[in-house]
Amino acid sequence: MFKSNYGLELGYHTAYHANDLAIKDIHGDDDLSYYRLHWYVDVLKENNHGSYVILEVEEETNVFKRVFIANATCFNGFKFCHPILSLDDTFLKTKYKNTCLAAIAKDANR
Structure with missing residues (x-):
């Protein structure tokens, strides 16, 4: 397709690398995001007093x-919820193949 559109030959590895760079440019770099996670946790702890933020990394x-x-607001409001708890998870489609887990409760006033 590249050759027919632009008249140039493009090798598989070159195309793969270019695609990887384009994805990083659009969605951000996963490695950099994990590196910045320490900073994000520190900012949350500093600006959201009463929030629980726990980051675990391999020590070595x-x-x-x-x-x-x-977040403190959600955590404090949780005691006013009905005793119904729903857990949901989704797979994160990055090269690291992680999972995001969310807990949801029903408001007692509704």
Whole structure:
């Protein structure tokens, strides 16, 4: 398709690398996002007093394991919810193949 549209031959590895760079340019770099996670956790702790923010990394390699974030407002409001809890997860479609888990409760006033 590239040859017919532009008259140039493009090797598989060159096309793959160009596609990877384009995806990083559009969606951001996964490695950089994990690197910035320490900064994000520090900002959350500093600006959202009472929130629970726990970041776990491998001690020796500093590789991300998991993060737990519960904003103070949501956490404090949770005690006013009906005892119905729904858990949902979704697979994150990045090269790291992680999972995002969400917990949802029903408001007692509704």
